[in-house]
Amino acid sequence: MKKKKVITIAAVPLGIAILGGSIMLSSHDSVVSAQSQVLSAAENATKTNLEYIKVTTYGDDPSVQSYTIRIRDKANLTEVSEDYVNGVLQSKIIISEKGSKVTSIGRDFTTNEMTGSTWTLPENLSKENERVLKISLLEEQKQQVTGQDWVESKDSLTKSGYKTAVSELKDRKDVVTIDESNGMLVKKETFIKNGDGIWKSNPSRVEEYKYLDSIPMNIMKNDENIEIKERPAPIIEDKLFNG
Amino acid sequence: MNKTKLFKVVLFFMLFFSILNLQWILSTHAFDAKNTSVFDVKAAGLNVRSGPGTSYPVIAQVTQGEDIVNYCPVAGTGASCPPTSNGGLEWDQNYYPDGSIGYYANAAKGYMAWMNTGGGGTWNYNYATNAVVKRQNNIYNFACPNLNSQVGTMAPGTYVKGDYNDELRAAVCNPNAWTILSADTFISGYANGWNMSAY
Structure with a gap:
């Protein structure tokens, strides 16, 4: 009788503790680490041969959208980068022939017409380019995400086939999206705080990643029949300087 | 209309057009562009x-x-x-x-x-804060899309300073158009950066 009474008395605070703990836990968002998925996705992203990155930046004027598309073919050692403002091509740089040939095309800001030049780099600089064109464009992204702590985002439940993870730093918040079908990184959005210290609802920068089978034909096409003039390379000396 | 009244009317119009002109200069002259x-x-x-x-x-x-x-x-x-x-x-x-x-x-x-x-x-x-003119250069009121509305000239060897908080700046709509103040004539405006050497 006495033993039963002691158990009954002890059960009351125990029950209260369990109940309280449950309430406390349910009132907080559960934080699930996404560290291993993010690191694995970033690692996978550097393993393909033909990489595509589209970086969109948003300035103070929300109606203005500028983006850069960069495609690197690590097998054929070529790179194409294009700058757009509101969908209009502003400039294009093509590195071809294993890094030895540069073609630079740009829109004349006074006549609005496209103009282009091409040149061949000397031996040592070509070799440097041959070396860097074997490096993944996503290596930098891999280094960045590796140094951050990632947790699953609530949005993961709403996007079928994709997992999102978030990493909050002092001055910025990064959200990455992983394609669950292949475990590859497909997007990174960066958010900054407003003047009141609250995260802005729209990202300030979005990076989209694709893994291609071949370079899109339209990116190599000379749409506007731009006259491309051959000229000497704008080089001081055939050696690597600063930067 | 007596002479005093006529004088006042003329003075009013002179003042009015001066203000209008000043406003036009301020709104369109150098540094209008980012x-x-x-x-x-x-x-x-x-x-x-x-x-x-x-x-x-x-x-x-x-x-x-x-x-x-x-x-x-x-x-x-x-x-x-x-x-x-x-x-x-x-x-x-x-x-x-x-x-x-x-x-x-x-x-x-x-x-x-x-x-x-x-x-x-x-x-x-x-x-860069200053520049020296390398080739005959002109000073203009407007930077974009091309330098236009000439207001002065500068001979080779003329020194100029940046006219934007003492810093040499260029218009983003035309990076060849630099905002300068001529040390010789004290005329400010845009000048072709290709014809100058900054330091």
Whole structure:
């Protein structure tokens, strides 16, 4: 009788503790680490041969959208980068022939017409380019995400086939999206705080990643029949300087 | 209408048109356009790359004394063009005026490492505050799309200072148009950067 009474008395605070703990836990968002998925996705992203990155930046004027598309073919050692403002091509740089040939095309800001030049780099600089064109464009992204702590985002439940993870730093918040079908990184959005210290609802920068089978034909096409003039390379000396 | 009244009317119109003219000058004259920095290259040699980092190909080089202008297409539309940190270096997208490539900012631009952010780093290029005229040059009221509405001339050897908080700046809509104040005539306006050497 006495033993039963002691158990009954002890059960009351125990029950209260369990109940309280449950309430406390349910009132907080559960934080699930996404560290291993993010690191694995970033690692996978550097393993393909033909990489595509589209970086969109948003300035103070929300109606203005500028983006850069960069495609690197690590097998054929070529790179194409294009700058757009509101969908209009502003400039294009093509590195071809294993890094030895540069073609630079740009829109004349006074006549609005496209103009282009091409040149061949000397031996040592070509070799440097041959070396860097074997490096993944996503290596930098891999280094960045590796140094951050990632947790699953609530949005993961709403996007079928994709997992999102978030990493909050002092001055910025990064959200990455992983394609669950292949475990590859497909997007990174960066958010900054407003003047009141609250995260802005729209990202300030979005990076989209694709893994291609071949370079899109339209990116190599000379749409506007731009006259491309051959000229000497704008080089001081055939050696690597600063930067 | 007596003479005093006529005088007052004439005075009123003179004042009115003066204010109107001043307003026009202030609204359209130099510095109406958004502006960007003009830099003077300090390094003996500096690589120009296709992207902000040493993992991007070298496309060109610039050398000590050359002038470059911080420039990216989006800047012309009012958005910012911040530097990118990569590999312990700050990278800017710059226009490197080159006679062979052309007088066109978008065809002669690339990324250059500004400074070493590792502490006590050296500057590969830095803000320019003054310039000297190399070839006969004109001063204009307007920068875009081309320099126009001439207000003065400058002979070779003329010294000019930056007329934007003492810094030499260029219009983002036309990076060849620099905002200057002539040391000889004290006329300010836009002048062709190709005909000057910044320091």
